[in-house]
Amino acid sequence: MTENRLHLTRRRLLQGAASVALTAPMLNRAWAQEATQINMLAWYGHAEPDIVAEFEAENNVKFVPKYYAGGDNMLALISQSPPGTYDLILSDAEFVQQLNAAGYIEEMDAALYPFDDFFPEFQKFPGHWTENSLWSVMVRYGLLGVSYNTDALTRAEAMSYNAYWNPKLTGKVGHFDWHLPSLGQISLLNGNKAPSPFDIDEAAWGAVQAKMLSLKPQVGGYFDYGGTFSGLKNGEMLAMVGIGDWITGVLEKDGAKVASVIPEEGGIQWTESYSIGKGTTKQEIINKFITYMLGPKGQVKSIQMAAYPGLSPTKSGWKAIQEANPAEAKRSGLIEGDDNDPVKMLREGRIFFRDTPKQQSLEDWNDFWSDYKSA
């Protein structure tokens, strides 16, 4: 009897084990529903764990990024992909109009986003709206000015774009290899402020080209994202045209002797905005993510993004960073009335939004850039 019972017990045990083995995958699926995949087209860093991991865990989603470098690159990637490929698009603000004109993005519901919390200057950001239709929501921005090695230049010396011509920097001035920020800065140096350094007539454009060419003997190289970092970090370049705190802020944290200032001629603002990709079926979760990123928690993450820091367009974002990281709030000027307060500088007319050329074609500017590099 005992033996028989034991035999039956073993059989039952085997049957039970087999049942568990067969049903486990189903149980597993029931317990943990597969994560919703969100395809994001963005600059590097926006779908890295420091930004999205918490949201992913809380909402059972998984961001799959496709990173680009530059608005043209972004437009190319999206134009070569079928509709619905990208659910969420992080774009430079000046390219939103082109995304919209080409029909790559969905109209957004303005009521879903905390525009009341935005500083007034950013509530109706140029190009993001067509009359009352919203196509993109600004999430962060930064300022481009004179970025320099603090051993080579004093802050006072760096307070003008003329610093690039300083004999101490001969052969040590680098360019971030993109025509818009470099030419925009030279346009500002030439006094093209109204309406914008990017809205200049042919005579002014000719003068910008001549001024740019005069910088050639100072230039030590043209660099991509990685090369810009290493060039400044290892001291090969003592100043870099076309960048700002988004590069030097990262290097400063790493102990490099570099800084960025907004010179007396004014600075250029880069702006990054979220749009919803045409044909996506995941609008609800995307809107939730955008709202999360515009909230205090998301803004603190964005301001301190590991890949490159940004500034917050929302008042609650400023307050949140002041509480979470007062040193960073001070460093980046996210304190109202501070000397580096970006909104104050904007109100004083010292900041100009980066834009595509208004009176020339983008091609004209790019062709000149190629000519300049080989001059």
Add this chain to the structure above:
Amino acid sequence: MNASRKFDPYAYVWRLPLLLWQGAFFVIPLIFMAAMSFWLVKNYRMEPTFVFDNWERMLGRGAFWDAYWITLWRAVLAGVIASAIAFPASLFLAFRLTNSGRRFALLCLIVPFFTSFLVRAYAWQVILAESGPVNAALGGLGLGPFTMLNSGFGAMVGYLTLVLPLVVIFQTWSLAAIDKSLIEAAGNLGASAWATLVRVIIPAAKTGLVLGALFAFIMTFGDFVSPFYLGGSKPPTLTILIIDTTKSGQQWPRAAVVAIVMILTLFAVATAAVKAAYRGRG
């Protein structure tokens, strides 16, 4: 005597994969690229048409020809410098080492290819920096610091890193294959070491020497990493021009024009070099 060859299906079965591969991944893309060079880009999208705008625009630009001549010059220079540096080492490997020693040395020459060239270029950035070990060593002698990065010198260091092992391998194989009795005969007939080198060894190894230089030229001509990461894009080469052209405005058709000019140049140089390499060999 039946002069006509019999159709051998077995032989064709073995040839077919290569033909299919080359057709699918070289000939068809090449034809597509040539066709694309006549297309236009509108709103970042290519539109098939047949116009010469891209050719006129690219070939009519000074920047294109500046990039062309600097690329050509650097490729020639890299071929010459790599051949000159490689030759003494190849002579040593071919004539002074045992077979097993030579095999080991050739294996060591292949090892650098196990690492991505981009990684090796980044390593050179550290080494050549003004604050790097080379300048530190020179500083100890009271020299420098010298600007080596973001210059033609930096780019050349990259080119040689890329091609030198390959040139040594080509030269060594070629030199090691020389009939040693020819060298002994030259010595027995009273030829000096220099005369033996110039009149016996170099002519006998000509094929490998020329092909080594040719490969150095081809790889340098098409290299993007060295001029960009070590030369600081200063001045831009054709590969950098391709990147610039596609990056802004997505002008793939114009980039195709640059690529076709590069292919034609390489084809002309390779044809001439192969002809020179095998001249007099029947």
